[in-house]
Amino acid sequence: MTGRLWQPKRVLLTRSARDWAHGIAIAERAAGLGIAVDELPTDRLALGFPDDDRRAYAAAKQTLAVVVAPPSKLRLQPIAPSADWRVDLAQGCPAHCSYCYLAGSLKGPPITRAYANLPEIIAELPRHLGEGTITSRSSARAHEGTTFEASCYTDPLALEHLTGSLSAMIGWFGAWQVPTQLRFTTKFDAVEPLLGLEHGGRTRMRASINPALYARYEGGTSPVAARLAGLAKMGHAGYPIGLTIAPIIAAEGWELAYATLIAQAAEALATVPGLDLTIELITHRYTPGSKAVLESWYPGSKLEMGAANRAEKRTKFGSVKHVYDAATMRTLRGFFEAEIAARLPTARILYWT
Ligand code: SF4
Numbered sequence: 001m002t003g004r005l006w007q008p009k010r011v012l013l014t015r016s017a018r019d020w021a022h023g024i025a026i027a028e029r030a031a032g033l034g035i036a037v038d039e040l041p042t043d044r045l046a047l048g049f050p051d052d053d054r055r056a057y058a059a060a061k062q063t064l065a066v067v068v069a070p071p072s073k074l075r076l077q078p079i080a081p082s083a084d085w086r087v088d089l090a091q092g093c094p095a096h097c098s099y100c101y102l103a104g105s106l107k108g109p110p111i112t113r114a115y116a117n118l119p120e121i122i123a124e125l126p127r128h129l130g131e132g133t134i135t136s137r138s139s140a141r142a143h144e145g146t147t148f149e150a151s152c153y154t155d156p157l158a159l160e161h162l163t164g165s166l167s168a169m170i171g172w173f174g175a176w177q178v179p180t181q182l183r184f185t186t187k188f189d190a191v192e193p194l195l196g197l198e199h200g201g202r203t204r205m206r207a208s209i210n211p212a213l214y215a216r217y218e219g220g221t222s223p224v225a226a227r228l229a230g231l232a233k234m235g236h237a238g239y240p241i242g243l244t245i246a247p248i249i250a251a252e253g254w255e256l257a258y259a260t261l262i263a264q265a266a267e268a269l270a271t272v273p274g275l276d277l278t279i280e281l282i283t284h285r286y287t288p289g290s291k292a293v294l295e296s297w298y299p300g301s302k303l304e305m306g307a308a309n310r311a312e313k314r315t316k317f318g319s320v321k322h323v324y325d326a327a328t329m330r331t332l333r334g335f336f337e338a339e340i341a342a343r344l345p346t347a348r349i350l351y352w353t
Helices: 021-032 053-061 118-123 156-163 165-175 212-217 224-236 254-269 288-297 326-343
Strands: 010-013 036-039 063-067 077-079 083-086 112-115 146-149 180-186 203-209 241-248 277-283 310-314 320-324 348-352
Touching (some): 021 156, 112 156, 156 165, 165 180, 165 203, 203 224, 203 277, 212 254, 224 241, 241 254, 241 326, 277 326, 288 320, 326 348
Parallel strands (some): 010 036, 010 063, 083 146, 146 180, 203 241, 241 277
């Protein structure tokens, strides 16, 4: 079973986005798929429903806006622990995960915004080469070269059939013959447009996976088996690949559920030649702000965000995060390290958080 491609109800093309060939191309792709494209007279995005959060949420999740990334978004930021730099092709995601990490970072109704000024985004990259302070300073990861993460504010594969931005970026890194790596992680499976690209081994795709037990928390994403099948196809196409096991949720039955998931991943990837596999392990966490937004978006969700098994952690900016307590963290970490060593012995765990 594969996931369905996202079909937004509306595409909004802002005035500034019409100045960019990539913006026009996205609108043309959408129109070719039978989606209504509204050419806006200005750059302002307004969906209506100012007094109805539920309807505003629903309308936003069915809308793709093609916009120009402002200069503030073009300035790359370090993004620990994944990569030296964060590079954004879009902001927002059409799926409905009840733990979505974007809830705490995006303001207003979650319209997905694809950036039309891709050439400007790409033009920022060369001056960051060799300037990384995250993976470039890690003895275990410096060999990856300067790393750029494209999944911080979006799921780029969810949008690829509409935007083509990820393919353009992968092709660009493929031609950029320097020590560098583009990285993206996804809960989608539509990898076909990426398989034939000249990637030069300089893009690592990771599948973001969780057990079937938690599928109800991941509305609108591709089934996990399909994500793993997509990842295996990328491995067969010569891409380095990885698993992002996230968010790790310590709910009843978690041990069997994650043991089954890791076995499923091992089976899906068993025939990938010269498997180059990394694993990132990210436990479930939330902030007071993201919890409030998620509870308003998904009032019926059974996802546990209470005080049991939790500890407060202060970030370096002084804000509070709720993570699992030390005893739960130790149990989880020991379990994952042992299961991965047993089932995926050649995989490298990049980090635990
Ligand atoms: Fe958020 Fe990722 Fe789910 Fe999209 S797929 S809603 S970005 S958690």
